[in-house]
Amino acid sequence: xxxxxxxxxxxxxxxxxxxxxxxxxxxxxxxxxxxxxxxxxxxxxxxxxxxxxxxxxxxxxxxxxxxxxxxxxxxxxxxxxxxxxxxxxxxxxxxxxxxxxxxxxxxxxxxxxxxxxxxxxxxxxxxxxxxxxxxxxxxxxxxxxxxxxxxxxxxxxxxxxxxxxxxxxxxxxxxxxxxxxxxxxxxxxxxxxxxxxxxxxxxxxxxxxxxxxxxxxxxxxxxxxxxxxxxxxxxxxxxxxxxxxxxxxxxxxxxxxxxxxxxxxxxxxxxxxxxxxxxxxxxxxxxxxxxxxxxxxxxxxxxxxxxxxxxxxxxxxxxxxxxxxxxxxxxxxxxxxxxxxxxxxxxxxxxxxxxxxxxxxxxxxxxxxxxxxxxxxxxxxxxxxxxxxxx
Numbered sequence: 001x002x003x004x005x006x007x008x009x010x011x012x013x014x015x016x017x018x019x020x021x022x023x024x025x026x027x028x029x030x031x032x033x034x035x036x037x038x039x040x041x042x043x044x045x046x047x048x049x050x051x052x053x054x055x056x057x058x059x060x061x062x063x064x065x066x067x068x069x070x071x072x073x074x075x076x077x078x079x080x081x082x083x084x085x086x087x088x089x090x091x092x093x094x095x096x097x098x099x100x101x102x103x104x105x106x107x108x109x110x111x112x113x114x115x116x117x118x119x120x121x122x123x124x125x126x127x128x129x130x131x132x133x134x135x136x137x138x139x140x141x142x143x144x145x146x147x148x149x150x151x152x153x154x155x156x157x158x159x160x161x162x163x164x165x166x167x168x169x170x171x172x173x174x175x176x177x178x179x180x181x182x183x184x185x186x187x188x189x190x191x192x193x194x195x196x197x198x199x200x201x202x203x204x205x206x207x208x209x210x211x212x213x214x215x216x217x218x219x220x221x222x223x224x225x226x227x228x229x230x231x232x233x234x235x236x237x238x239x240x241x242x243x244x245x246x247x248x249x250x251x252x253x254x255x256x257x258x259x260x261x262x263x264x265x266x267x268x269x270x271x272x273x274x275x276x277x278x279x280x281x282x283x284x285x286x287x288x289x290x291x292x293x294x295x296x297x298x299x300x301x302x303x304x305x306x307x308x309x310x311x312x313x314x315x316x317x318x319x320x321x322x323x324x325x326x327x328x329x330x331x332x333x334x335x336x337x338x339x340x341x342x343x344x345x346x347x348x349x350x351x352x353x354x355x356x357x358x359x360x361x362x363x364x365x366x367x368x369x370x371x372x373x374x375x376x377x378x379x380x381x382x383x384x385x386x387x388x389x390x391x
Contacts, residue, residue: 021046022111022120022159022198024184025084025092027071029202030141031062035099038065046087048196054255059183059201063141067203072179075133076208078170083184085131085159087112087119092162111162120159121188130270130278131158131186133166134247135204137214139178146255147298149183150218150244154270156278159186167279171211179205185247190265197250211285219288219295220257221245223266225273230266240275241295243288248274257298 023045026032036042039061049057075081090098091105091113105113112119122128134149153166182204187197224240226233248268249257258268270276288295 021048022085022087022186023200024202025086025089025094026073026202027094028067028073028204029062029200030059030067031065031200032067033097034062034065045200048194048198050194050196050251051253053253057197057199057249057252058146058255059141060199062201066141071203073182073202073204074207075166075168075172075182075204077168077172077206077210079208080165080167082163082165083133084162085111085164085184086162087115109161109163111159113162118192121193122160123192125157125160127189127192128157128160129187129189130154130156130276131164131184131198132247132270132276134183134185135206135215136181136183137173137175138181139176141181141201144181146249146257147218147246148181149247150215150284151185151221151247151270151276152215152244152281152284154276154278154281156271168206169280169282169284170209171213171285172206173212173214174210175205179203183247185270187248187250187267187269189269190267195251195264195267197248197252199247213285215284216244216287217297218244218246219297221248221268221274221276222290223262223268223273224275225271227266227273230262235272238291241288241290242275243283243286243295244281245275245288246298 025045029045031043031045034044036044043061045060045062047060049060055061073081073083084092084094086092088098088100088103089095090100090103091111092098093104095102095104108114117123117127120128132151132154134151136144136148136150138144138148152169152172155164155166158164180203182202184200184202185198219241222239222241224236224238226235246257248259248270249255250259250268251264262268268274271278288297
């Protein structure tokens with residue numbers, strides 16, 4: 001006989017172990033060596049960002065934990081690059097600096113080998129919603145504002161696989177002498193896990209046959225693809241933003257640039273739903289348009305930078321260079337400020353966002369049904385497992 005207490009404890013343990021998240025892993029990223037103990041809260045690169053103040057979600061609050069100055073991710077113009085994405089650094093080629101060491105699985109191509117697919121918030125590969133890379137043509141991270149990033153490549157199957165290929169547009173302009181600042185962005189489908197976003201910043205360079213035309217001013221992506229879940233079976237191409245667009249800043253306490261007109265269970269996604277193609281993004285070297293007319297572009301902010309959140313513990317800032325990853329780490333002292341969120345006028349947002357109503361009625365019931373179904377599934381699984389172990 002399985003007691004209610006035993007079953008309840010088992011469900012809690014199972015749910016905790018099944019809750020997984022993901023991040024890129026590269027020496028060029030901010031927070032590469034941040035662990036669960038670095039901050040007063042778990043702020044590892046894989047931890048999702050949800051309902052946080054700007055300083056806490058911007059660059060994952062890792063600006064005080066910079067990469068080595070010589071570490072850059074290189075993107076060859078017109079080529080492709082492989083990035084490793086996983087729920088644990090130990091699954092990647094950079095396992096040497098992972099707290100748990102080498103846990104790679106050479107027999108599995110997945111981002112989180114041996115874990116349920118809910119570790120990456122997907123029920124199957126068709127359920128993944130894509131992730132993206134954005135670039136800001138600035139070398140000093142303190143000068144970067146949210147509206148500076150332009151999405152230049154998307155992978156629809158991200159983050160299903162550990163090794164994820166990103167196609168780079170041809171004629172991408174070269175970075176300034178000190179390099180560029182890039183970011184990895186991901187938001188998952190609403191049917192596997194709570195509402196949240198992911199952002200990890202890193203140093204980058206554009207290499208190879210670069211072009212001379214700069215990327216246009218990034219606009220706001222609009223919900224324009226087929227959306228049967230919200231009663232829109234057909235795509236609306238004329239509602240798409242054509243040209244460069246910003247990443248999605250979503251479901252935070254401040255600094256959001258999307259989500260004002262959709263319900264919380266209709267997240268913005270890096271796929272055709274918001275006009276992204278799978279691979280290198282086209283039409284970057286122009287100003288954004290909607291239906292052939294100029295798109296409203298969020299106003300830039302000249303707000304002064306703020307100091308980083310004091311929630312980080314007083315520990316040495318450690319950054320690893322590609323030359324010393326296996327041998328150890330290089331201590332780097334840094335004093336970093338965090339920029340203010342961009343100020344966007346309500347009229348600009350309204351003009352560039354899709355005109356659909358926020359789905360308020362029934363959302364709480366829908367969430368309860370999902371939660372109840374998930375709990376029932378876990379209960380059935382655990383009853384079978386505990387019954388088997390009792391024999």
